[in-house]
Amino acid sequence: MSTNLFVLGAAAGQLNTGDIIFQLAMFLILMALLKKYAWGPLMGIMQNREQHIAGEIDAAEKSRTEAQKFLDEQRELLKQSRQEAQGLIENAKKQADIQRDEILALARTESDRIKESAKVEIEQQKEQAVAAIRDQVASLSVMIASKVIEKELDATEQEKLINEYINEAGEGR
Numbered sequence: 001m002s003t004n005l006f007v008l009g010a011a012a013g014q015l016n017t018g019d020i021i022f023q024l025a026m027f028l029i030l031m032a033l034l035k036k037y038a039w040g041p042l043m044g045i046m047q048n049r050e051q052h053i054a055g056e057i058d059a060a061e062k063s064r065t066e067a068q069k070f071l072d073e074q075r076e077l078l079k080q081s082r083q084e085a086q087g088l089i090e091n092a093k094k095q096a097d098i099q100r101d102e103i104l105a106l107a108r109t110e111s112d113r114i115k116e117s118a119k120v121e122i123e124q125q126k127e128q129a130v131a132a133i134r135d136q137v138a139s140l141s142v143m144i145a146s147k148v149i150e151k152e153l154d155a156t157e158q159e160k161l162i163n164e165y166i167n168e169a170g171e172g173r
Contacts, residue, residue: 140169 144165
């Protein structure tokens with residue numbers, strides 16, 4: 001037991017600098033080895049990972065910017081298409097109005113022409129009817145005059161004779 005006390009006494013009262021230096025040297029060697037074989041590659045992997053993530057973020061931002069640009073272009077194209085469609089509709093309405101006015105003008109012209117034609121035809125028919133009546137009146141007058149000349153009549157007989165000839169002329173129609 002005395003040797004155990006000696007070791008305990010040395011540990012409790014004395015400072016062993018050789019062990020401290022050895023442990024410090026081992027710690028420094030261990031740190032150098034860790035830095036070379038563990039921290040170096042680990043930091044390299046971390047740097048690669050950081051660069052990869054930064055590249056992915058840049059690519060995502062670029063894609064988002066391109067998508068926004070494409071969306072803006074599509075919106076502008078849609079706006080232009082709507083304006084063109086509105087213009088086409090307006091032109092179609094104007095053309096329809098012009099055609100309607102032309103058709104109405106043609107219809108009015110044709111209507112006026114038909115009216116004038118009907119008026120001319122009616123006037124001709126009227127003139128023919130008046131001429132026919134004149135011819136009948138003239139022939140009746142000649143007939144009555146010839147009958148009157150054949151016999152001298154008094155006023156009542158003359159009226160009776162005129163009525164008879166008028167009745168005969170009416171039946172002859």
